Amino acid sequence: MFNKTVARLTYKALLGRRRALLLCALPLLLIVVAVAVRLLGDVDDDVTKQLLGGFAMATIVPLIGVVAGTGAIGPEIDDGSVVYLLAKPARRSSIVVTKLLVAIGVTVVFSAVPTFVAGYVLNGDSQQIASAYAVAAAAASVAYSALFLLLGTVSRHAVVIGLVYALIWEALFGNLVPGARELSVQQWALTLAQKVGGSGAGITSEVGTATGVTLLVVATVGGAWYASRRLRAFTLAGEE
Template sequence: MSTVALITARGLLGRRRALLLLPLPLLLIGLAAICRANNLSPDQWGQAVIVGLGFAVVLPVVALIVGTGVLGSEVDDGTLVHILTKPLPRRDIILAKFGVAVLVTAITTTLPLFAVGLLAGSAELGIALAVAAVAGSIAYSALFVLLSLLTRRPVLLGLVYILVWEGLLGRFLSGTRVLSIEQYVITIADKLSPTDILPSQVGITTAIVMSAVFAVVCTVIAINRLGSFSLAGETS
C-alpha cells in the first residue's frame, strides 16, 4: 500500500499537472495581502476572498486536479489493468491513491487559507479555515477519485458539480445545499470561528455527517468499481 502511495505521489507531482496547483493558492494569498496592505476591513473583503475564491474555487479545483490525477492517467493509457495484475487488494490501491489525493490537496489548500485567516487578523480564523479545508479535501477527493473511475471525462463532470451544482444551484435552491461540499466546509469553519464573513446555510451536524457520507460512500463505490476493471482485464 505504501509503495502504491509513493508511486502515485511521484507520478502526480512529477507531471506538469503539479504546476497547476500553485497559481490559485498564490492568487488567494495575494488578494488577501493586497486588501490588508490597503487597510481594508476584513468585513469588506473577507467573504469574497475566503468564500468566493478560497472555498468556492481554490479548494474544489485543486481537489479536482489532484483527485482525477491519481488514477485518471492510468485509466486513459491502460496501465490500470497492469496495476490490477499485482497481488494487491483493490481496497489498498484505492485507499493509497485516496490518501495521496487528500494529503496533496490538504497541504496545497490549508496553508494559504490559514495565511488568509491571519491576514484577516485572526489566528483562530486561520485555524478554522485550515481545519475546514482538511474536511473538504477528504470529501472532494473521495468524489473526484470516484469520478475518474466512472467516466473518461472526470474533469468535465467535476467542473459541472463545482460550477453548476455548488456554484449556481447551491446559491438559489436551498435543497441542493445538503449535497454541497462547499456548504459543509463553510459551516465547519464558521462553527470553529463564528464570524459574519462565513455565511453558513446548513447545520453543523449535517455538515459533519454528510462530509463523512461523501468520503465513505464514494470510497466504497470506487473500490467496487475498481473490481470491475479487474474482471474486465481478466476476461479480455
C-alpha cells in the same frame, strides 16, 4: 491497507510537472489576491469572510480537489496502465484507500494551508476566521478527494465533469441557489468553520453541524467504497 508502492506512484503522478504547476498556481492565486486586497485598504472581518468563503472555499478548494482526486487514478485508467497496477498482489480496496489518502494529503496541503495564509494576510486570525476556514477547507478536501477519485473510476471525462461541478455547482449554485446549498460540500464543511469560529466569527452554513459532518463522512466513505467496487470490475485487459 496502505501500500507504499502505490503511494509512491500516486505521488509521482500528482506532483509531475503539469499537475504540480496547476496545484501551485491555484493557492498562489489565492494568496496573491489576498495580498492585493490587503494593500488596497483596510480589511475587516466581513471582507475576509467574503474572500475565504466566496473565493477560497467556493472555487480554489474544489478545483484543487478535482486536480488531485481525478489525478490520483484517472490517468492510469485512461492510458491503460492501471492493468499493471491491478496485476500486483494487492487488494483493490487497498489501492483505492492508498490513492485516496495521497489525494487527501495533497489536497489539504494545497488548499487548507493557503486558505489559512490568505486569511492571516487579510486580517490576522481575527475571531479565528482564518483558522475556521482552514478547518473547513481541510474537511472539504477529504470529501472532494473521495468524490473525484470515484469520478475518475467511472468516467473518462472525469476532469471535465469535475470542473463543471466545481465552477458551476459549488461556485455558482452553491452560493446563490438556496436549495442547492444543502447539497454542497462547501456548505457541509462550513458547519465546521461555524463551530470553530463561534458566534463572534459570524460564519454561517445552510445545514446544521451534525448534518454537515454526517454528509461529509457519507460522501467520503461512500465514494471510497464505490470506487473500490468500480476498480474490482476492471479485468487485466483494462475493460469492465
